[in-house]
Each structure stands twice: as C-alpha cells, then as structure tokens.
Amino acid sequence: MYKILIVEDDAKIAGMLRAAITKYDYEVFVVEEFQYVLDDFLQAEADLVLLDVNLPKYDGFYWCRQIRARSLCPILFISARDSQMDQIMALDNGADDYITKPFNSEIVIAKIRSHLRRAYGSYAAVQEEERKIECAKLILYPERYIIAYQEATVELTQKEATLLEVLMLKEGRVVGREKLLDIMWNDEHFIDDNTLNVYMTRVRRKLKDLDCDNWIETVRGAGYRFQPVEVQS
Template sequence: MYNILVIEDDEKIADMLSAAIAKYDFAVQVVEDFRLVLECFLAVKPDLVLLDVNLPKFDGFYWCRQIRAQSTCPIIFISARDSQMDQVMALENGADDYITKPFDIEIVIAKIRSQLRRAYGAYAAGQEQERTVTSAGIVLYPERFVVSCQGNSIELTQKEAALLEVLMLKEGRVVSRERLLDLMWEDQHFIDDNTLNVYITRVRRKLKDIGIGDRIETVRGAGYRLIPELEELP
C-alpha cells in the first residue's frame, strides 16, 4: 500500500483529501505541526507528497526544497495560487506536478496514480537486473533517478530522468516538444507551455554540476536533441 503525505493547513481541505485518497486504498498521513514538516516527512517516509504553497512559518516552495534534498519521491503541489509564475517556481524547486484549487478529486487521484506508476512501476518486475541507459558519455539509471559521468553522479526527479532518457535514446536526433510532452505527461491539457522549458533548464544545470557541458541543444521550431559525444559542442 502506498503512503501519501498531505501538507495542507486548511483542515477542511486536508480532511477531504485524506478521506478521498483513503477510499482508493492509499495510506494517508496529514502534517499537523507546520514547524516540523521535514521531521514528519522523514518519520513517515511517504511514497508521494501533496503540498500546499501557502503554509504557516515557511511556504511550500521552501519545504519542497527541503524534501527534495532528502528524497526523489513525487511531489504534487495543490494550491489556490494559479499564476504561471507560481507553477514555474514549484517546478524549479523540485515539484513534479501542480494542481490548482478548486480541484476535481478524480484529477487528483489520477495524477497521484500517474506519479506512482512513473516512480515505482519499474520495480514491479522484482528480480530483473537494474536498467541503465548510456549515451554521449552519460550513464542514466532511470529506476533510481541518477545520472553519472566519469565517476560523478547526481540525483534527478522522476520527470527529469524521463526527459533525459528520451533524449539519450534518440541521441543526435531531434525530439519534438509534443513528443516529449506525450511521453512525460499523460494529461497534456493541464501542462503550462513553460513547463517543458523549466525541466530542460533543470536537466542542463544538473548535467553541468557533474561536469557535462551543454549537450542538450534547442532546435528552434522543432524541439531538442542530445548532442553526440563526438560532435563538437557549440
């Protein structure tokens, strides 16, 4: 049974979410002391987090960063703040998805299930050897969300790993924005135009952190491609 942690200071919304989620056979924990959000997260060890932006003491962006420093578990924001900037900030701080209030609980459940499939579905095979993807001098461990190069490694979020995997598998070839969105998100209708740009920026930054130059090329009007290792960087 997957365990969901709800970080929401509106008691009515928190109770509604926890009751609805429990009906779908998930275990649910709700944070009660907003001074101890990280401590609660570490104690509960949830498989997925639902996180509000407006919280006492520190906002959801702060707690998202704290959680992301400890774990790659899926983080979905649920907030009444519906501006494009808020959604971009959530993604920049490590979130995997963003739902605006008022929301349809069926959409929340669908997004929870989608994120859990992407995060943990690969382990259903049990004893299979860990899968790796190697391209352009980069080694990706898509089941652990880790990328490495020449002994240096860094953790990715689920969607960062999914994005990089697609580009690595298509090394040297352009992958359209539409194709990337189709592969990374099952419900494109809810994705802001800037979302993919944010993820590309984050992956580029993380590759740079482990000593890899900017191998992700933007092909204007077409999409993105991973520059082959032997091809000269611009």
C-alpha cells in the same frame, strides 16, 4: 493499510482532510514542522502525498522535487492557486495531479483511490526494475528526474529529464529541434521556439555541475547531439 501524508499549513483544512481520509481506513500523517517535510515523508513511509503550494519555509514545488527524488509515490497538489502556470509547474516538478481549492472532499477521496490503484493496486503495471539510461558512466533516472555521475547527483524537472532522455537515447546522433519540441510539448502549439533554448541551457548547466561540460553539442541548422567527452585523467 495505505499511508497518506498531508502537507497543509491551514490546520482547519488539514483536519478536514484527515477526518475524511481516515473514514476510508487509510493511515494519515499530518506535517506540523514544515522545514522537515522530507523527514516526515521518509519516517511515515507514505504511499501518497497531498501537498499544498503555499507553505512556510519552502513552497510545495520544492518539496515535490525532494520527495520525487526519493520516491515514485503519487503526489497530489491541493492549492488555492488555480492558474494554468501553477498547474504546469506542479506537473513539471513531478506531481501526478492538481486539485484546486475549494474542493469537494469526495472528489479528493476518489482521486486518492484512483492514484493508489494505479500505483499499487488493480491497475498497477507489473513491477519492473527502475528504468535507467547510461552513457559514459552518466546515469539518468527518468522516473525520478535525477542524473548521477561519479557518485554525485543533480535533480531535474520533468521537461529537463525528457529532453536529456531523448538526447541520451540517440547518443552520437543529431536530434532535430522540431523533433524535440514535438516530444516535449506534443500538440501545445503555443510553445515559443525559444523555450527549447531555455531548457537546453538549464540541462547543460546541470551537466556542467557534474563535470560533464560540453556533452551536448549544437549542430548548426540541424539540432543537438549528445556526445560524451572523456575526462582526461
């Protein structure tokens, strides 16, 4: 029996979701203490999470990152916030889907069933060992958006993880700005070129937090190069 965790501070909506989902023989858990969302997730061993954006204490984006750092389970946002930016932020922080309120409960059930099939059931890929990319003892877990170095870890957003993955796979070689923009945003032509600078700054800052400062080199007029610098003992 699959386990579903509902993180919704509106008791009426949470109850409605619980009633609808339980009819399909799923085991349902509802968070009540919103400062302990991650603890409830780990205790329930949830297979899928329904997550609101506006929550007490910390918002849903924060909890999405916390859960994604521990699990690859499907995370579906359900929120009254219907702006394109909210949906982008949800996906960028590790979510798999975004449903706007008001919603049809049958659509929610259909999405739950679809994501469970893709993650665990008939549509799931053959389970393989988790992917990781390692350069000079820095390890990137691209499916969980985490980098680790000398027993310390730092969380990334989806875009940050994609950016670092491309650079690490081309270790020692220059990757052009246009190539990075194409990989990270595909056909989203509205992306400002300066956006790449913002993400590059964020990734460099997080590498610095792991004592991997200056591991990304700017090659003027060409692009960027991931070049690990050995720490002198």
